[in-house]
Amino acid sequence: xxxxxxxxxxxxxxxxxxxxxxxxxxxxTSLGHEDAxxxxxxxxxxALGFDPFPLLEAxxxxxxxxxxxxxxxxxxxxxxxxxxxxxxxxxxxxAHAPALAAAFVSVDAQLADETGTAMAxxxxxxxxxxxxxTSPGASGDCCTPALPWGDLRVREILDRAITAVDPGGLSVHxxxxxxxxxxxxxxxxxxxxxxxxxxxxxASDRRx
Numbered sequence: 001x002x003x004x005x006x007x008x009x010x011x012x013x014x015x016x017x018x019x020x021x022x023x024x025x026x027x028x029t030s031l032g033h034e035d036a037x038x039x040x041x042x043x044x045x046x047a048l049g050f051d052p053f054p055l056l057e058a059x060x061x062x063x064x065x066x067x068x069x070x071x072x073x074x075x076x077x078x079x080x081x082x083x084x085x086x087x088x089x090x091x092x093x094x095a096h097a098p099a100l101a102a103a104f105v106s107v108d109a110q111l112a113d114e115t116g117t118a119m120a121x122x123x124x125x126x127x128x129x130x131x132x133x134t135s136p137g138a139s140g141d142c143c144t145p146a147l148p149w150g151d152l153r154v155r156e157i158l159d160r161a162i163t164a165v166d167p168g169g170l171s172v173h174x175x176x177x178x179x180x181x182x183x184x185x186x187x188x189x190x191x192x193x194x195x196x197x198x199x200x201x202x203a204s205d206r207r208x
Contacts, residue, residue: 008076008164009172015075016051019082023047047084051137055086056172058106064099066090067161068174069183070140074195076164077177078202081195085140089175090126091158092144097123100142109135150186157183177202 052072059066070087071079090100101123104111111119112132119125129147133139145154157179164172175183177199184196 006164006166008162008174009166009170011078012072012075013053015082016053019047019050019084022082023050023084047082049137050084052086054107054137055103055109055135057170058103059088059100060171062099062103062106064090064103065096065173066100066103066142067158068172069143069157069180071195073174073180074199076172076174077180077199079195079198081198086138087140088142089154089158090142090144091155092127092129092146094123094127097126100126104133104135107135107137109133149183152182152186 056068058064066088067090068076068086069089070085071081071083072086074081075083090096101121104121109121110133111121111125112134113119113128114130114132116132119131125131126142127144129144131142133142145158147154157175160176160179161173162176164174181196181199184192184199
């Protein structure tokens with residue numbers, strides 16, 4: 001796993017500040033996490049109070065190796081598009097579930113299955129292919145490689161993850177730019193294709 005120092009996390013901190021300022025200056029939308037297929041969660045009430053850092057710090061503190069995917073990872077790679085959710089990918093191994101559950105418990109997160117039915121914040125609950133979580137600072141999906149991703153080899157995405165480290169010692173694992181583009185295109189929603197094109201343009205800029 002490659003490691004980068006500071007800059008990706010600084011980009012994320014700056015984006016969180018902009019998100020909070022934007023959300024505070026507008027009226028409520030009555031839209032939530034599941035209503036964001038086009039505009040993204042920045043256009044929903046999920047952006048209110050958005051701050052993924054308490055959960056990211058809890059994952060680090062509890063030794064839970066979860067990889068950030070979705071638009072938070074995109075922001076860490078330099079995307080200009082804001083978001084209001086945090087999506088995670090982990091290996092789904094039962095032996096690693098207790099650390100992940102402990103991180104969620106420590107930030108008062110609530111879990112639900114794909115239908116929105118509440119579940120106990122317990123290691124066994126996290127073994128599903130996808131679990132939804134809601135915490136005071138961030139909501140999103142927590143996925144395992146068992147979730148269908150087309151022909152993507154999701155376990156390899158975990159192996160290729162990058163680690164960003166800030167001066168205070170916080171380590172955050174996040175998907176590589178190339179893997180994030182592949183995941184975006186595999187899902188294929190309007191916001192995913194838009195964000196994949198933006199990430200792909202970064203590589204074009206470097207080639208010119």
